[in-house]
Each structure stands twice: as structure tokens, then as C-alpha cells.
Amino acid sequence: MDNNRPIKGRGSHSRLPGRFERTISEAVDDGWCADTTEEFAEPALRTQVHEETARSILSRNTSPDVGFNVSLNPYRGCEHGCSYCFARPSHAWLNLSPGLDFETRIFAKTNAAQRLLHTLSRPGYVPEPIALGINTDAYQPIERSRQLTRQCLQVLHDCGHPVSLITKNALIERDIDLLAAMARRNLVSVAFSVTTLDPRLSARLEPRASAPHARLRAIQRLSAAGIPVSVMVAPVIPWINDAELEAVLEAAWQAGARRAGYVLLRLPHEVAPLFRDWLAAHYPQRAAHVMSTVQQLRGGKDYDSSFGQRMRGTGVYAQLLARRFGLACRRLGYAASAGQWQALDGSHFVPPQAPRPPSAQGELF
Template identity: 75%
Template sequence: MPTPTPIKGRGATSHLAGRFETRIAEAVDDGWSADESEEFAAPRLRTDVRPEIARSIISRNNSPDVGFSQSVNPYRGCEHGCSYCFARPSHAYLNLSPGLDFETKLFAKTNAAEVLRRELAKPGYVPQPIALGINTDAYQPIERKLGITRQLIEVLAETRHPFSLITKNALVERDIDLLAPLAAQQLVSVHFSVTSLDPHLSARLEPRASAPHARLRAMRRLSEAGIPVGVMVAPVIPWINDAELEAVLEAARGAGAGSAGYVLLRLPYEVAPLFRDWLQAHYPQRAEHVMSTINQLRGGKDYDSRFGTRMRGQGAYAELLANRFKLASKRLGFNASRQQWPALDCGKFTAPLPPTKPSPQGELF
């Protein structure tokens, strides 16, 4: 097999076929690849954004591993291009590649705010904190132009519905004007995913996410505005960024973070071969050692999806990582319990008025 080649600005190295495909195309070198002329150059991978009309917007889960039961995702796919993203397999349901398609063929739920308002207006709705942008980042680059996440926040602000955000994009600073008043009412908290403080490593892992220093700057500005902020060291990758755990926590604490957590690398379905290719493209000498450690953490497999172990792993390395996190959090004064992150107030929720249907009499004229 040829060695995977990094693609500038992209995390995946191929259009890996999804697990539901019945036909698979395979690239073959016909001898012309050595010609570097413009005529034979590979086409540039541009980002294609397609509108999607959502029928529902609130997703629910009963996982004991996460601190929320409801989430809203304004986008499918993510231009950040994180090589390790656990959401990549979702593109297989669309007959698209979890590889390069996931980060270049995106879907924007253009009616998300309208659908959210409709679902919050249902008579039987019981408010529980909503996690905004969990499967894919709600502040990925296309949000700057489309503003769907801001529209959702405006609906949540209008109804005083509690919610939390997790992002790796400094674009969240744009919405401080909405978030600060909500924070004063205990209606919002914001968490930043910081994988590394090394901009070179970050650019390889998360090619279109904000640089580490920009995330810390955004964290500081939100904290200064009175918005509760936290840090997630996610994912922790053995022999790639694991040595930075304490440094990331210390930098986040200095930027105003009050809570902290971490997640071990997860490699479900197509993510495993995509991440193996990423290792071969960027760290070929470490690839075997990295995957060997991951297998030890996952009971001899690339991934173990069981509740209780999927976020932390098992074995000596997992215990060492947990102890390092615990000691660092205690030293820095972090509130490191996921269940004790800033409590959000569900008692202020005011349901929006249900949408009114136009009178059929209007059709007579």
C-alpha cells in the first residue's frame, strides 16, 4: 500500500468508502502522476455547503458518559477536519466518505432556529440543558457566513432555555453580546476543546480549527465577560499529545477556565483506518507504537464502545492518565467533576408561542 500523503488544510488523506457502500472506487496510478503540469494536477478540494431542511432538531441520549441528555447540531460534517473526529462515520449514512467528504461536503440546517422554536413550544416539552454543537462544531468556519448557531442562541435566549457549548473555534467571541446576559442568569456555560499548545501539531490534527493561542484568548475574553468557561483536553492521544496534559490544563486555568475534563482518543468504525493513515502520513515512526498502546487501552481492539470505558480506556496507561489529571486538577484548583460543572437553571424557561397556521379562508380569495 502506498504511504498516505498529507493534504494541505485537510485532516483526512483519502475518500475512504463508508461501511454501507456496495461499490468502491480505487485510484490507480496510470503513469501520468509524475507530470506536475497544471493539466494533470489534482483538483483542489473546495468546501461545498448544501442546505438541509431539518424535520427535527433536538437529539436525545441516555448515555451515562456525557453530561447532557439533549443536543442540537446545526451542521452535518465539519470543516475543521480533525483527523480523529468520532462523528466522521455519520457521513456514511449519506453515502458520502467519512474521510475527505466529511470535511468538504457539508450540510447546513438552514431552518434550525424555526424547528427549535417549534419543538420548544410543544405542550409536553420539559426543559433540560441543551448541548449545542456536539456531533460537529457549531462554530466551524462556515458559521461566520451562515450564522445558524447565532440564530439558535437567539431562540434559546428568548425562551431563557439553559444550554452549553463546546468548541475549538475562537468565533464564539462574536456572540459574547448574547452569552454574557444569559450567563448572568445561569443559563449558559462554554467549554473549549484544547488538544495541544503546539501550533504545528494542532495544524496537523485540526487543520481548520483556531490555533491554540486563539482558543485561549477567546476563553479569557469570555471569562472576563462573566461567562463560565471550561476546558476539555480532547482527545488525549498516546505518544502524540499525552505529555501536554498538565500544560494544557495550566494554560486554560490561566485563561479563566473553572472546570476541566479529558477524553481518551475514540476510533469507532471508519475513524480507525482514517487515523491510521494520518499517523502514517505525519508520524510514521511512531504509528505502530501509538496503535499498540491504543489497543492495550481498548481490550486488544481499536475501540471499545462500552459505557464507562469508552471515554477513559482501561489498564495501566488509563489509570496513570486518570491520576495525572486528578493531581493536576487538584493543584490548579479545577472543578474536575463532570457532574459538578456549572449548574444551569431550568426554572426560568418560558415556552414560545406555538406557530400559528394561516386560516384556510385566505385560500378562497
């Protein structure tokens, strides 16, 4: 596929090989590309969902700058197709492309709720807030039919376990019944990632995520139900959406968000060339300026993974951005969390009873 030609409904334009690939295939024009008849047309790019059985479901985090220690991801890959997604390189571990494969080949952990139940029932388990849907969005479109996130939430609700969620999909409104009941016991907090208020830019940046107005509506509905909501302006992209920082914070405050944070654009591993392709396709006249500023923020590189810098960057632009964010939060009344999660209560936790494995001799009672 042509890297400079956008694909409707997709954030990436190519199947960029992962960094672990030993062999690489490359499409070559054989002279038939001018023929637009059905026989020679490119096949439709449909989402494929692969079912997998997880051996474990909770992941431990050792990064000091993300605000959580434990996470749960019901899916691998994300149909939202965000062009900037830091999780894209994780598909390289599956020998799949961090480009189009990441957003068209989704893996659903069908036993996620069962594995979670088993983990929480272990003797000596100590509850601490679980961040649900960190690597990929737990409310991406296939959750509407699969309901793996809903099943995990039900387990956490039933045993009084604290959980935090971050999403950019209004589908979370479906679970207000569980979230509101958990909020009354200080067991849940929800963060919405709002990148822009411009629906046209959102459609290019994150083509299958909820539109900005739908996210603001979801913030309003969750807040009205008593669920604590925060907003993450993430990512902030120089000369693409950075001018909207204050406007996003104000719109989210009016909708009911009371905590806020922001994250600067991150381009680890394969995300950098994929994002460069996206800029070339959508903002060719601005691409060089954007990447020049990104490199100024990252010590002359596309990305710097150093703790304490990877979320904020360094230099004059980073300092100005932090000052703008702080001033806006003070003016509006936000509790500026800088990405840290709200403190939740783990004292309500009651270990669930793990289902007994089937006995070869059957059951008497």
C-alpha cells in the first residue's frame, strides 16, 4: 500500500515490519495498478479478531512515572487506530506489523474474567488499584460485542476491588451501573483521553475512537452519576493540537471532569516512522516543522525513554507547555494530577471463591 495515501478509517497506511522480523516482504507495482476494476482492486481492509486463552491476566509495572503498579488488558491491538499510539510496537512481539496489523488484527483474551477471578482468590493476595485498559483501550469497538471489559468489571465490583480506567470511547457509558455502584465506595476512577475538539483532526489522528463531542458527553454522564472523572490531554503534538490545550481543559471542566493531566507525544520504536508517514500523508507542509520541534524536546532524537522526561520532554517548549497547563488548571479549578490516579479505597476487598477444578469422580453436593 502507498504510505502517502491515507486509508479511510485507519490511522496507519502501511504494514511496517516489526523490529524482530527476519524476512520482509515488499509490494511491487507490476503495471496493473492503473486498472481499477473489481478484479484488480485492493481487498477490503477488515478487522480480524483472534481469540486467545491467557495464562495470566495482570501485568506489573516498574515505571515510576505512570501512576499505577498493576494493569489489565483484555485485548491486544486496538481498532481505534490512533496514529500516535505508544502501544503499537507490542504487536512486533507477535511477528505482526505495528502499522496496519495493530489496528486490524485484534486479539481477545476470552478467559480474562476467569483468570482475574482466579488471581484475586489466591491466598495472600493484597489488593491495589488495577489500571484497566492501559496498553490498548478496554472500550475499543469490539468490546461492544465481546464484553470482556464488562466481565472483568463485574468481578472487581463483586469483590470490592479498586480499579482505574482510561479510555477514549463513549462505550463506557454502557457500564455506568457498575461504575456508579463502585464509585459510592470509592473503588473507581475514570480518565478520558481528549486529544482535540476538532472532529476532522480527530478522524485523522484516531479514526475509530469516539468523536470529541461524544467523549465530552460521556464525561458529563459519568460525572452526573457520581463517578469521579479526569481528563488527559494526550498526546500533545507540537503544531498539530498543542494550541487546543486550554480549550480541551475548559470543555472537559464544563462537562464535569475535576482532575487533569497531559502527556507529550511519544514515538518509541516503530511509532516514529509510522507517525512520520502519517504527517506526510495529512500535513506534508508542516511535517518537517513538527518533527524538528519533537527532536528539540527529545535531545535531538525522535524519542527519549528516560523516566521523568518521556512524558514531558525537555527544553523551552516543554517548559512553556507545563506553564500553560498549570495556569489553565489553576484558573479552572482542576486538581492537576499530572497523570497520577486518584487514591482509591482497597479496604472493601473480599477475596472471591475460586471455582473448583472439575473432579474426575464427580460431585456429591
